[in-house]
Amino acid sequence: xxxxxxxxxxxxxxxxxxxxxxxxxxxxxxxxxxxxxxxxxxxxxxxxxxxxxxxxxxxxxxxxxxxxxxxxxxxxxxxxxxxxxxxxxxxxxxxxxxxxxxxxxxxxxxxxxxxxxxxxxxxxxxxxxxxxxxxxxxxxxxxxxxxxxxxxxxxxxxxxxxxxxxxxxxxx
Amino acid sequence: xxxxxxxxxxxxxxxxxxxxxxxxxxxxxxxxxxxxxxxxxxxxxxxxxxxxxxxxxxxxxxxxxxxxxxxxxxxxxxxxxxxxxxxxxxxxxxxxxxxxxxxxxxx
Numbered sequence: 469x470x471x472x473x474x475x476x477x478x479x480x481x482x483x484x485x486x487x488x489x490x491x492x493x494x495x496x497x498x499x500x501x502x503x504x505x506x507x508x509x510x511x512x513x514x515x516x517x518x519x520x521x522x523x524x525x526x527x528x529x530x531x532x533x534x535x536x537x538x539x540x541x542x543x544x545x546x547x548x549x550x551x552x553x554x555x556x557x558x559x560x561x562x563x564x565x566x567x568x569x570x571x572x573x574x575x576x577x578x579x580x581x582x583x584x585x586x587x588x589x590x591x592x593x594x595x596x597x598x599x600x601x602x603x604x605x606x607x608x609x610x611x612x613x614x615x616x617x618x619x620x621x622x623x624x625x626x627x628x629x630x631x632x633x634x635x636x637x638x639x640x
Numbered sequence: 641x642x643x644x645x646x647x648x649x650x651x652x653x654x655x656x657x658x659x660x661x662x663x664x665x666x667x668x669x670x671x672x673x674x675x676x677x678x679x680x681x682x683x684x685x686x687x688x689x690x691x692x693x694x695x696x697x698x699x700x701x702x703x704x705x706x707x708x709x710x711x712x713x714x715x716x717x718x719x720x721x722x723x724x725x726x727x728x729x730x731x732x733x734x735x736x737x738x739x740x741x742x743x744x745x746x747x
Contacts (some may be wrong), residue, residue, distance in 0.1 A: 476647050480655050487659055487682050491666035491675060503678055510685050517696040522709055526688070529717050534681075541724055542674070545731050553671040553738065563668035567661050574657055620722070 475516060482509040496550040500539050507531040652693040659686035673730075673737045677723045684716040 486509060489502035507530045511523040542548045554560060643650075659682060666679025688709045695705020731737055734745065 473645060473647060476651065483655065484658055484662065487662040490678050490682060491662070491670055496672075496674065499675060499678060503681070506682065506685065510689060513689065514692055517692050519692050519696070519702060519706065519709075522692060522706055525710060526713060529713065530681075534717055534720060537721060538674070538678070538724065541728060545728065547674070547737070550672065550674075554669050555671055555740070560669050563665060567665050567668070570664070571657065571661050 472516075476513075479509055479513050479516075483513065492552065494552045495548070496542055497539070497548040500535055500542065503538070504531055504535045507535070649693060649697045652689065656686045656689045656693065659683075659689065671738050671740055673727055673739050673742075674724075676739070677720055677727065680723075681716065681720055684712065688713055 483506060486502045486506035490499050490506065493499050493502060507526060511527050511531070514520075514523040514526070539548075542550075555563075663679045663682030663686060666682060667676050670676050670679060691705050691709045691712065695702045695709075699705060727737060730742065734742060736742070
């Protein structure tokens with residue numbers, strides 16, 4: 469029991485620290501390392517929720533592929549040592565106030581919705597389906613999504629190439 | 641004191657909310673667009689955490705949570721990579737990734 473509490477709170481500190489690190493560390497490569505730490509620590513949190521496949525999936529997809537992609541991109545554009553730049557202080561104060569307000573409103577919503585009766589957010593999905601769910605049947609549309617994303621990325625790439633080439637020529 | 645010691649749904653929801661707010665703060669206060677993209681990914685992780693927690697505490701099988709989380713995470717990673725490709729193209733055109741400089745240039 470005590471080990472669970474210690475595990476949860478230490479993971480909370482690591483997760484929040486890494487998340488704050490992504491936006492506040494002075495150099496860009498540190499932000500990528502923070503992102504990696506965040507992904508790994510949230511994976512450990514999923515393990516405590518008995519979701520080992522999800523933890524593994526997140527580690528492979530985000531921890532290995534996404535972080536290395538960002539790292540390679542930064543290296544390619546020579547921005548690994550890019551310094552931290554924030555918006556001006558007035559905007560920071562205004563954003564903080566807005567975020568605080570948003571946080572308070574969300575806490576009030578949680579309190580109203582979950583204080584007396586706890587309901588499942590999955591009810592709207594499963595109420596008309598059968599009791600047994602075949603994972604492969606539900607995962608099938610993922611192929612369509614991936615196909616759609618690849619087609620969109622190709623179109624975007626063609627569009628951006630034709631848009632950016634004239635600008636470079638203008639500079640010359 | 642009991643609330644602190646008995647780890648339950650509310651603890652995870654508070655963690656998820658804090659993570660979401662940090663991500664939102666990153667989107668709002670960062671001038672570097674790469675950091676903005678990474679902050680958006682923090683928001684996604686908080687959303688996925690929410691799904692997993694609701695799956696664990698409200699749904700016995702965890703299947704729905706896993707399915708939705710896999711979808712959300714995959715789409716989010718692909719969207720992040722597309723955003724990074726767009727940023728790379730912007731960098732090639734302008735040679736900087738500062739949102740305010742790009743906005744000034746557009747004006």
